[in-house]
Amino acid sequence: MATVTCPHCHQLVDSQAIACPYCRTILKAYGHPGIPLHRATGDEYLCDSCTYHADNTCNFPQRPYAKDCTLYENLEESKLRLQEQRYASSFGASVNRWVKRNQSLLLLLGLLVVCLLIALSTT
């Protein structure tokens, strides 16, 4: 089996390991067959803009000088995605909170509408 060093505790671990058996660091960038290969375009290394390099969870031996990589995850894109998720969940949560807080008001409004409809239909 191929071994690599854990980016966190520097122990030797299996290159296919999902988490370090010593310090429990989740190693997100472990090898997987059959997924797209990302390639660096210019002189830059992929790792420089990779999420897994930034959060130190990559145990690929080619890090930090990867020119192509199957697990490259653009840092800016994942930041944007996180922000969107956070925004969406906070919006949903505040709508929920508002509905809960104003339940009786909404109920009153509903009753009023019903009364109006009845009044209109009987005249």
Ligand code: SF4
């Ligand atoms: S580009 Fe690949 S080798 Fe470099 S940090 Fe990201 S996942 Fe690891």
Ligand SMILES: [Zn+2]
């Ligand atoms: Zn470790």
